Amino acid sequence: FSDREEAQIRRLQEYLRIPTAHPDPDYSAAASFLLSLARSVGLRTLTLEFAPGKPLLLLSWPGSDPSLPSLLLNSHLDSVPAEPSKWSHPPFSAARDPATGRVFARGAQDDKSLAVQYLEALRALRDSGFAPLRSVHVSLVPDEEIGGADGAARLAASEEFRGLNVGFVLDEGQASPTDEFRVFYADRSPWRLIVKAAGPPGHGSRMFDGGAVENLMNCAEAVARFRESQFDLVKAGLMAASEVISVNPVYMKAGIPSPTGFVMNMQPSEAELGFDLRLPPTADPELIKKRIDEEWAPTIKNMTYQLIQKGPIRDYAGRPLMTPTNETNPWWPVFEQAVKSAGGKLAKPEILSSTTDARFMRQMGIPTLGFSPMSNTPILLHDHNEFIEDKVFLKGIKVYEQIISALSSLPGY
Numbered sequence: 001f002s003d004r005e006e007a008q009i010r011r012l013q014e015y016l017r018i019p020t021a022h023p024d025p026d027y028s029a030a031a032s033f034l035l036s037l038a039r040s041v042g043l044r045t046l047t048l049e050f051a052p053g054k055p056l057l058l059l060s061w062p063g064s065d066p067s068l069p070s071l072l073l074n075s076h077l078d079s080v081p082a083e084p085s086k087w088s089h090p091p092f093s094a095a096r097d098p099a100t101g102r103v104f105a106r107g108a109q110d111d112k113s114l115a116v117q118y119l120e121a122l123r124a125l126r127d128s129g130f131a132p133l134r135s136v137h138v139s140l141v142p143d144e145e146i147g148g149a150d151g152a153a154r155l156a157a158s159e160e161f162r163g164l165n166v167g168f169v170l171d172e173g174q175a176s177p178t179d180e181f182r183v184f185y186a187d188r189s190p191w192r193l194i195v196k197a198a199g200p201p202g203h204g205s206r207m208f209d210g211g212a213v214e215n216l217m218n219c220a221e222a223v224a225r226f227r228e229s230q231f232d233l234v235k236a237g238l239m240a241a242s243e244v245i246s247v248n249p250v251y252m253k254a255g256i257p258s259p260t261g262f263v264m265n266m267q268p269s270e271a272e273l274g275f276d277l278r279l280p281p282t283a284d285p286e287l288i289k290k291r292i293d294e295e296w297a298p299t300i301k302n303m304t305y306q307l308i309q310k311g312p313i314r315d316y317a318g319r320p321l322m323t324p325t326n327e328t329n330p331w332w333p334v335f336e337q338a339v340k341s342a343g344g345k346l347a348k349p350e351i352l353s354s355t356t357d358a359r360f361m362r363q364m365g366i367p368t369l370g371f372s373p374m375s376n377t378p379i380l381l382h383d384h385n386e387f388i389e390d391k392v393f394l395k396g397i398k399v400y401e402q403i404i405s406a407l408s409s410l411p412g413y
């Protein structure tokens with residue numbers, strides 16, 4: 001690698017070493033690192049704080065025609081936790097394996113590499129004398145991993161955001177194990193379902209109907225049948241995993257605690273089960289609600305439930321949150337061509353299985369694509385031993401140089 005490339009890798013490592021994992025991400029260290037990087041690139045900087053202790057950075061390179069809708073590149077500052085004892089290298093060491101070039105860190109793929117790639121691509125463009133027609137903005141936001149309520153949700157609803165006049169957003173995607181880059185035109189909407197069952201308590205030896213745990217187990221079985229019906233569509237190759245409704249049990253709570261564990265000879269009067277539920281953008285929420293009422297948590301069986309929808313499922317005009325990947329979206333062909341010009345191949349656009357901040361931008365009616373330029377890379381977000389290879393990271397910078405120069409040069413329409 002050249003000296004310039006080695007310096008870019010060092011800057012990535014430096015950012016990855018900042019402990020940004022929940023529940024206590026060091027936002028102030030992340031923000032000061034990125035602000036100084038942005039200043040070294042010559043970008044205008046603005047720090048917003050919609051919630052105390054949660055900075056949100058807006059970095060800008062004004063275009064020659066700032067009246068045209070702008071390009072926004074988004075990346076989140078936070079990371080999910082890691083279990084250090086299960087990693088080959090400490091998760092905030094950003095150790096680079098000399099044999100493979102892999103840089104190991106929590107956040108290496110999700111999504112701290114993006115922030116550095118955006119800024120290095122902008123640096124390269126500035127150094128080359130490029131001048132954008134449209135303004136280019138970078139947003140670096142807190143709290144994506146915990147739902148974005150104090151981050152991207154607040155940003156999208158803000159006066160400052162309106163002032164940016166954003167026409168198109170790029171946000172995080174996912175690594176690709178093949179040589180094609182992946183691109184995402186929608187996320188699934190995340191819901192939480194908490195089912196509570198109540199029933200008569202009794203001696204552990206008694207046989208009776210309608211106990212809380214029994215009712216809750218019936219709920220678990222009903223959900224499992226629905227889950228199987230969805231998973232079968234995936235296994236049969238009829239649908240992608242992200243195109244069906246997923247529902248997975250994530251916690252169970254029942255029993256009467258005792259100093260040694262649980263009381264074993266009492267049947268409890270309450271029991272609770274939590275599910276992670278994800279709906280593709282075209283799913284009908286009413287059908288799921290009906291299913292919960294009638295099959296999963298019927299009132300007549302002493303069950304109650306809470307369904308918590310985390311974020312929007314329709315845009316301001318009531319349309320599903322999907323970004324067109326055809327000629328009706330003038331940014332799409334330019335994006336597609338730019339990836340090609342950088343020597344990259346693009347897989348067929350997909351729905352993302354999980355959920356990102358992109359939904360808040362799509363809610364505003366702004367076309368938004370999920371894209372993390374990592375090909376030939378195993379998908380390790382939220383996994384142990386998350387890594388990005390040095391040459392994959394560097395290639396991503398080149399890809400963004402093409403994308404940013406092409407999109408920011410898109411003439412008015």
Ligand SMILES: CSCC[C@H](NC=O)C(=O)O
Pocket residue numbers: 144145146147148190310354355356
């Ligand atoms: C409930 S919104 C949380 C968003 C989160 N994003 C990344 O993993 C997710 O669970 O998909």
Ligand SMILES: [Zn+2]
Pocket residue numbers: 076110111144172356
């Ligand atoms: Zn992410």
Ligand SMILES: [Zn+2]
Pocket residue numbers: 080110145381382
């Ligand atoms: Zn994540």
